[in-house]
Amino acid sequence: METVALVALTLLLGVLVALVAFAVGKRKEELQETAEQTSVSAGNAAKAPVSKKQNKLDKHRGRKEKTSQHNFSHPLLASSLKGHGSYVTCLDFSSNGKYLASCSEDRTVRLWNTKDFLDREHKYLRANVELDHATLVRFSPDSRAFITWLANEDTMRVYKMSKKDDGTMGFKAAPKDFPIKHKAEIINIGVAENGKFIMSAYSDTTIHIWDLKGQILASINTNQMINAYVAISPCGRFVASCGFTPDVKVWEVCFSKNGEFKEVTRAFELKGHSAGMRAFAFSNDSNKMVTLSKDGTWKSWNTNVEYKKQQDPYLLKTVKCSSSDGSLVAMSPDGRVVAISNGCNVAMYNVSSGALEERFLSVHCIQIEDLRFDTTGRYLASCGDKAIRVFHNAPGYRATIQDMQDMLKKAQNEGMKLRLEKQISEAQRALKTVLSARVS
Structure with a gap:
C-alpha cells in the first residue's frame, strides 16, 4: 500500500515539474518575440524619414524638458533681459543703436531699448505674431521696420513701426507675406543696409536675393554641399556663405547708378582652413572678416582688397579655439574683438594678438542660438533660453x-x-x- 502511494506521489511531482518547465519555456518564447518586435519597430523608426515639422516638434519638446530658470552671473554681465515666455531664437541690433530685437517661441517679437541695459527695469515694445512664431528677425536700415521668418508658414513677414492714436508705438504687419519659393530649411535672412535687397538662405545650397516687394531678383547655388551659415555684409554690397567645404565664398550684389538690379557676381574667397566651416563674421566697414572652422581654429582676414583685379584677401591671424556643431562667431564693429560660442559657453579674443581675453561658462541652459555685438561695440549679446545676456565688451576697451x-x-x-x-x-x-x- 505504501509502495503504491509513493509511486503516485512521484508521478504527481513529475507532472508538476513538467508543467512548470513548460510554462517557463513558453514565457521565454513570448519575451523573445516581444524583444524582436521592439527591435524591428525601432529599426523601422530609425529608417523612416523625419519631417521638418517633426524635427521642430522634437526640438520644442526637448526644450520644454529643460529647466525654466537658469541663473547666471559674471562681473562683465551688463544685464539679463527677461520677459519672453519661451526660448529666444534670434537677436538683431538696429543700425541707429537704439534697439535690440528678439524673437521667441512665445509668438512675440520684442524691441528692447539699449539705453536701459544698465537699469534695473528694461523697457520693450512688443509685436505679436498671429497664429505663428518667428525664428529669425532683422531690422530694416531705417530701424522703423523689421522682417521675420515664420516657423509654420515657412516664409517672411514684414512689420512696420507706427504711432498709435494714444501716442505709443505699435506694429503693423504688411498685407501679404513673401511668397514661398523654396522648401529646404531656412538658416538665415537679412536686409541690406543700403535698402536695396533682402536675402534668404537655406540649408541645401540655395540663396535667394529679393527686392523689397517680395520678387526674386536672383538665386545663388553655393556648390558647398550644404549651407552652414550665410549673411549680408554690413556695407550691404556682399553676400557670403560657408558650408561643408573649407572656404568662405563672397558674392557682390550689383546695382546700376539709378538703383536697378544688374547681377550677382563672385567677388572673392577666403581659403586656408583644413576642414569644413561653421560660421564667419564681418567688421562694420566690411574690411575685415573672421572665419570659424571645424579644424579647431579661427582666422582673421583683411578683405579690403581690389578683388576685381584678382587681388586675394590677406590672412592676418590663425588662432586655436574650441568649437562644436552650432558654434557661432561675432566680430566687434571696429574689428578688434572676436566672440565665439561653444555650446552654452562664450569666449572673447583679441583679434590683433589672438589672446583669449574672457570666457563665460554656462551662459544659457541650452545651446546658444545667436551671438552679436551692438553697433557701438560696447556690448555683446547672446540668447538661447528665455533670457538675453548682455555683456560689457571689456576686451574691446583694452584693445582700443x-x-x-x-x-x-x-x-x-x-x-x-x-x-x-x-x-x-x-x-x-x-x-x-x-x-x-x-x-x-
Whole structure:
C-alpha cells in the first residue's frame, strides 16, 4: 500500500515539474518575440524619414524638458533681459543703436531699448505674431521696420513701426507675406543696409536675393554641399556663405547708378582652413572678416582688397579655439574683438594678438542660438533660453587703449599727442567703470 502511494506521489511531482518547465519555456518564447518586435519597430523608426515639422516638434519638446530658470552671473554681465515666455531664437541690433530685437517661441517679437541695459527695469515694445512664431528677425536700415521668418508658414513677414492714436508705438504687419519659393530649411535672412535687397538662405545650397516687394531678383547655388551659415555684409554690397567645404565664398550684389538690379557676381574667397566651416563674421566697414572652422581654429582676414583685379584677401591671424556643431562667431564693429560660442559657453579674443581675453561658462541652459555685438561695440549679446545676456565688451576697451598707446608712441604732432592722451584717459576710466560693475 505504501509502495503504491509513493509511486503516485512521484508521478504527481513529475507532472508538476513538467508543467512548470513548460510554462517557463513558453514565457521565454513570448519575451523573445516581444524583444524582436521592439527591435524591428525601432529599426523601422530609425529608417523612416523625419519631417521638418517633426524635427521642430522634437526640438520644442526637448526644450520644454529643460529647466525654466537658469541663473547666471559674471562681473562683465551688463544685464539679463527677461520677459519672453519661451526660448529666444534670434537677436538683431538696429543700425541707429537704439534697439535690440528678439524673437521667441512665445509668438512675440520684442524691441528692447539699449539705453536701459544698465537699469534695473528694461523697457520693450512688443509685436505679436498671429497664429505663428518667428525664428529669425532683422531690422530694416531705417530701424522703423523689421522682417521675420515664420516657423509654420515657412516664409517672411514684414512689420512696420507706427504711432498709435494714444501716442505709443505699435506694429503693423504688411498685407501679404513673401511668397514661398523654396522648401529646404531656412538658416538665415537679412536686409541690406543700403535698402536695396533682402536675402534668404537655406540649408541645401540655395540663396535667394529679393527686392523689397517680395520678387526674386536672383538665386545663388553655393556648390558647398550644404549651407552652414550665410549673411549680408554690413556695407550691404556682399553676400557670403560657408558650408561643408573649407572656404568662405563672397558674392557682390550689383546695382546700376539709378538703383536697378544688374547681377550677382563672385567677388572673392577666403581659403586656408583644413576642414569644413561653421560660421564667419564681418567688421562694420566690411574690411575685415573672421572665419570659424571645424579644424579647431579661427582666422582673421583683411578683405579690403581690389578683388576685381584678382587681388586675394590677406590672412592676418590663425588662432586655436574650441568649437562644436552650432558654434557661432561675432566680430566687434571696429574689428578688434572676436566672440565665439561653444555650446552654452562664450569666449572673447583679441583679434590683433589672438589672446583669449574672457570666457563665460554656462551662459544659457541650452545651446546658444545667436551671438552679436551692438553697433557701438560696447556690448555683446547672446540668447538661447528665455533670457538675453548682455555683456560689457571689456576686451574691446583694452584693445582700443593698446592701439591708442601705440599711436601715441609714433605721434609727432603735439596736438595729436594731447588728443590721444585724453582719449586714452577716457577709455581707461570707462574700462574701470565696466570692471567694477556687478549685476545681481
